[in-house]
Amino acid sequence: DAGVIQSPRHEVTEMGQEVTLRCKPISGHDYLFWYRQTMMRGLELLIYFNNNVPIDDSGMPEDRFSAKMPNASFSTLKIQPSEPRDSAVYFCASSLGGGADNEQFFGPGTRLTVL
Amino acid sequence: RKEVEQDPGPFNVPEGATVAFNCTYSNSASQSFFWYRQDCRKEPKLLMSVYSSGNEDGRFTAQLNRASQYISLLIRDSKLSDSATYLCVVCNTGTASKLTFGTGTRLQVTL
Numbered sequence: 001d002a003g004v005i006q007s008p009r010h011e012v013t014e015m016g017q018e019v020t021l022r023c024k025p026i027s028g029h030d031y032l033f034w035y036r037q038t039m040m041r042g043l044e045l046l047i048y049f050n051n052n053v054p055i056d057d058s059g060m061p062e063d064r065f066s067a068k069m070p071n072a073s074f075s076t077l078k079i080q081p082s083e084p085r086d087s088a089v090y091f092c093a094s095s096l097g098g099g100a101d102n103e104q105f106f107g108p109g110t111r112l113t114v115l
Numbered sequence: 116r117k118e119v120e121q122d123p124g125p126f127n128v129p130e131g132a133t134v135a136f137n138c139t140y141s142n143s144a145s146q147s148f149f150w151y152r153q154d155c156r157k158e159p160k161l162l163m164s165v166y167s168s169g170n171e172d173g174r175f176t177a178q179l180n181r182a183s184q185y186i187s188l189l190i191r192d193s194k195l196s197d198s199a200t201y202l203c204v205v206c207n208t209g210t211a212s213k214l215t216f217g218t219g220t221r222l223q224v225t226l
Contacts, residue, residue, distance in 0.1 A: 042218035056213065091158055100147030100206035104214065106158035
């Protein structure tokens with residue numbers, strides 16, 4: 001079975017450009033998470049969805065970041081305009097249910113570089 | 116103070132050695148604890164959950180000390196394939212599904 005799928009795997013863009021990251025969760029998983037990983041701050045939760053509804057976006061750094069989940073099999077994380085400090089690896093994860101007893105499965109990540 | 120703190124390492128150990136990592140957490144309300152493993156340039160993967168009574172999975176033993184708010188991971192008979200970054204993770208009751216990750220401890224096992 002396919003795991004969590006993310007695209008693109010690598011993205012290099014210039015400051016000020018719009019960036020859209022994509023995620024397809026594991027089929028049947030009701031929860032979807034977006035994380036950002038940097039050397040300094042480690043892995044941080046940005047936002048998560050339950051049944052396509054955003055539940056907690058308190059980790060979204062600022063208004064330049066937005067996330068959507070139009071259906072159960074697709075989510076996007078958009079940065080507009082992008083800045084060099086947004087350079088990081090962005091992971092999407094999904095789980096079958098909520099609660100700590102439901103393992104989160106991570107996608108391979110998108111490595112974003114903003115010049 | 117970070118909610119989850121780990122020694123970044125690296126820990127360089129020879130094959131066959133026993134190595135232990137500790138992690139401390141600041142939120143006494145934290146209820147669930149995990150160790151994740153992350154290989155270089157790969158995604159994190161769940162290694163094991165951590166229970167108050169301690170739990171073992173093959174060469175790996177995890178323990179939780181609630182009074183001191185720390186979690187440990189012991190790896191016995193280290194293999195080259197154990198080389199990775201080990202992430203300490205906590206989850207707080209009432210914030211369903213929200214995992215807080217430490218920045219990780221890097222382990223390098225050498226011949």
